[in-house]
Amino acid sequence: MLVDFLFEMRRHKLKVSTHEWQALMEALALGLHDSSLDGFYQLARLVCVKDISEYDAFDQAFLSYFRDVKTDALELARELQAWLADPHLLAQLTEEQRQALRAMDLDKLRELFEQRLREQKERHDGGNRWIGTGGTSPFGNSGQNPSGVRVGGGGQRSAMQVAEERRWKEYRRDVVLDVRQIDVALRGLRQLGRDGADEELDLDETVDETCKNAGDLELVFRPPRRNRVKVILLMDVGGSMDPHAELASRLFTAASRAGRFAKFRSYYFHNCIYEHVYEDAAFRQRVPVSELISHSDRDEKLVVLGDALMHPAELLDPGGAVYFYANNRTPGLEWLRRMAHHFRRAVWLNPEPDRYWSGTTVEVIGSVFPMWQLTLDGLAGAVRYLVRGGARPTMPNPSNWARMGIG
Amino acid sequence: MSFDQFSGTASYIASDDLKHAVNVAVALARPLLVRGEPGTGKTLLAENVSRALGLPLLRWHVKSTTKAKEGLYVYDTVARLHDSRFGDGDVKDIARYIRLGPLGEALASDHRVVLLIDEIDKADLEFPNDLLLEIDAMRFRIDETGREVVARERPIVIITSNNEKELPDAFLRRCVFHYIEFPGRELMQRIVRVHHPDLEDKVLDQCLEVFYGLRATPKLRKRPTTSELIDWICALRKAGVDLARVGGGIPFLGTLIKTEQDVELIGKRAKA
Numbered sequence: 001m002l003v004d005f006l007f008e009m010r011r012h013k014l015k016v017s018t019h020e021w022q023a024l025m026e027a028l029a030l031g032l033h034d035s036s037l038d039g040f041y042q043l044a045r046l047v048c049v050k051d052i053s054e055y056d057a058f059d060q061a062f063l064s065y066f067r068d069v070k071t072d073a074l075e076l077a078r079e080l081q082a083w084l085a086d087p088h089l090l091a092q093l094t095e096e097q098r099q100a101l102r103a104m105d106l107d108k109l110r111e112l113f114e115q116r117l118r119e120q121k122e123r124h125d126g127g128n129r130w131i132g133t134g135g136t137s138p139f140g141n142s143g144q145n146p147s148g149v150r151v152g153g154g155g156q157r158s159a160m161q162v163a164e165e166r167r168w169k170e171y172r173r174d175v176v177l178d179v180r181q182i183d184v185a186l187r188g189l190r191q192l193g194r195d196g197a198d199e200e201l202d203l204d205e206t207v208d209e210t211c212k213n214a215g216d217l218e219l220v221f222r223p224p225r226r227n228r229v230k231v232i233l234l235m236d237v238g239g240s241m242d243p244h245a246e247l248a249s250r251l252f253t254a255a256s257r258a259g260r261f262a263k264f265r266s267y268y269f270h271n272c273i274y275e276h277v278y279e280d281a282a283f284r285q286r287v288p289v290s291e292l293i294s295h296s297d298r299d300e301k302l303v304v305l306g307d308a309l310m311h312p313a314e315l316l317d318p319g320g321a322v323y324f325y326a327n328n329r330t331p332g333l334e335w336l337r338r339m340a341h342h343f344r345r346a347v348w349l350n351p352e353p354d355r356y357w358s359g360t361t362v363e364v365i366g367s368v369f370p371m372w373q374l375t376l377d378g379l380a381g382a383v384r385y386l387v388r389g390g391a392r393p394t395m396p397n398p399s400n401w402a403r404m405g406i407g
Numbered sequence: 408m409s410f411d412q413f414s415g416t417a418s419y420i421a422s423d424d425l426k427h428a429v430n431v432a433v434a435l436a437r438p439l440l441v442r443g444e445p446g447t448g449k450t451l452l453a454e455n456v457s458r459a460l461g462l463p464l465l466r467w468h469v470k471s472t473t474k475a476k477e478g479l480y481v482y483d484t485v486a487r488l489h490d491s492r493f494g495d496g497d498v499k500d501i502a503r504y505i506r507l508g509p510l511g512e513a514l515a516s517d518h519r520v521v522l523l524i525d526e527i528d529k530a531d532l533e534f535p536n537d538l539l540l541e542i543d544a545m546r547f548r549i550d551e552t553g554r555e556v557v558a559r560e561r562p563i564v565i566i567t568s569n570n571e572k573e574l575p576d577a578f579l580r581r582c583v584f585h586y587i588e589f590p591g592r593e594l595m596q597r598i599v600r601v602h603h604p605d606l607e608d609k610v611l612d613q614c615l616e617v618f619y620g621l622r623a624t625p626k627l628r629k630r631p632t633t634s635e636l637i638d639w640i641c642a643l644r645k646a647g648v649d650l651a652r653v654g655g656g657i658p659f660l661g662t663l664i665k666t667e668q669d670v671e672l673i674g675k676r677a678k679a
Contacts, residue, residue, distance in 0.1 A: 015576060017580055019580045019581070020580060023435055023437065023583075026435060027431060027434070027435055030434055030435075032430070032431050032434055032435075042424060042427055043427075043431060046427075046428055046431050046432075046583050046584060046585060047431070047435075047583055049584060050440070050574075050576075050579035050580075050582065050584045051579075051584070052442060052586045055586070201485075203484055203485075206484070206485065206488070207484060207488065210488050210492075215488075215491060215492050216492060217485075217488050217489055217492050219485075
């Protein structure tokens with residue numbers, strides 16, 4: 001059943017709804033798929049897929065659903081291509097013949113195709129049974145069977161080859177990002193409000209005032225809507241973060257763009273946050289965390305960028321800081337908790353792929369801060385959480401591990 | 408009406424996939440959403456569909472401040488207040504102060520039109536959602552006058568987007584989507600031929616060699632596109648530069664490469 005293809009697509013996380021499926025059926029009924037697998041591939045992608053980042057998933061779904069068709073076609077290809085390449089004149093079919101042909105479904109067709117292939121021993125052109133060029137058999141090239149399987153030909157690459165190639169891979173959403181993509185994702189991070197100078201015509205007030213003024217035109221202006229979101233960005237630098245330095249700087253570039261947020265502050269730390277964070281990446285300008293907390297409004301959004309990877313002692317033990325002179329009396333985890341508590345919405349972005357998180361300090365920190373991987377999807381999730389709240393990503397309970405790790 | 412209605416025009420070479428996409432969108436009476444690198448001719452597509460099908464074209468260029476309702480109509484209150492103050496015109500007739508926007512005009516039109524909604528992603532995030540009802544039902548109501556505008560013929564709607572912003576799912580569900588891939592060498596040859604019909608094959612080959620070489624440069628921030636290639640060839644010809652005789656550097660690099668970092672990068676690679 002073709003409807004399985006719908007579920008195959010949904011299994012590959014394509015957001016295909018009945019809406020699109022119906023449109024596809026409508027299109028098939030209109031014959032827009034050109035009676036070929038290639039045509040079907042094109043058509044299904046046009047109607048069902050709405051973003052280039054999903055093309056790859058579509059290719060995979062297509063491959064897994066039509067795989068059998070493909071293997072058959074490949075076995076055939078070498079022998080068949082040669083004589084399918086020169087199509088003879090098309091047979092002119094009567095309407096009845098076409099009606100009869102239309103009835104076959106894909107499964108049956110595939111079955112028949114394999115069977116015919118086994119039986120057929122020679123080249124065949126015209127006629128209504130064997131695989132060949134012209135004619136009304138459901139298999140072959142340049143024929144007129146509306147529900148047929150096309151074998152090669154057409155001068156273009158087949159849908160299967162296109163799908164197999166998976167050349168949309170680089171557009172996938174779960175890969176790392178450039179500044180512009182981060183820009184776009186951060187645009188979602190806003191709560192609009194009116195402040196500043198009166199620059200915009202307030203129509204309702206203008207009408208009211210004009211009426212009160214006995215019809216004398218009285219123009220009223222108001223401030224335009226601006227983003228009210230205030231953001232604090234804390235960045236882990238050095239050590240294990242070095243491979244991610246480029247990505248971190250992209251995030252910083254996009255976030256610090258003028259006019260993006262009502263207020264934007266950024267600080268640096270190394271590995272874990274203790275008593276102090278720093279205004280510069282060289283760690284010269286110290287800012288006490290307690291001060292940072294007391295000087296920040298609860299509604300400011302806290303974004304921490306770090307790999308959250310460290311020795312357990314650095315996170316959990318008093319005096320665990322990597323610098324021996326920074327003899328911290330309160331363990332790092334406690335500082336993290338204080339911050340996560342103070343801010344109504346705080347998130348942790350982790351450039352480390354989430355498959356490496358398990359069994360490390362990432363899980364412990366992830367239980368304090370809602371944590372997302374720094375990909376387009378992750379960033380979008382984090383932004384959604386910062387603006388609207390809602391579900392935080394689940395982390396496996398780290399308590400067992402934490403006990404073990406410290407011993 | 409036949410299916411294969413659109414097959415490009417003399418001055419616009421469309422790939423088979425693109426033609427197919429346009430025809431599917433027309434047959435299914437759904438808006439066609441086109442995305443692709445800048446300079447791949449997204450906006451030109453609408454012009455050429457309108458020319459090929461012989462239908463008038465209405466354009467709606469979306470800006471960051473555009474509101475969905477402006478596409479339908481604008482009620483010019485201030486003009487009316489002004490008229491009532493100074494006694495100009497018939498203030499009682501509200502319809503005089505209603506101006507239809509591009510979408511409104513497309514729906515009110517007596518015959519079929521092509522409507523281009525250009526760069527829909529520039530507007531507010533919710534903008535596409537505000538258009539859902541009108542695009543679905545092909546009708547809208549002017550609240551001020553109570554007039555109901557119903558489309559007699561569904562316009563062919565072509566929407567372009569630069570992929571800057573994610574569009575809402577509900578909106579996407581109603582569209583047919585096509586991504587204009589960057590043209591390969593063969594298609595590009597045909598495209599350049601349209602603009603420079605008398606260019607020698609050898610020269611064109613050399614130009615394309617350099618052009619695709621540039622595009623393949625890793626870490627380029629903005630890769631040169633079709634329109635830049637055409638400008639570049641134009642500059643080369645006007646100045647009478649023979650590519651084969653220029654050693655090393657690329658003449659008129661500024662027409663192809665538009666950012667400082669890229670120029671630097673290309674310079675470094677040329678030296679290496």
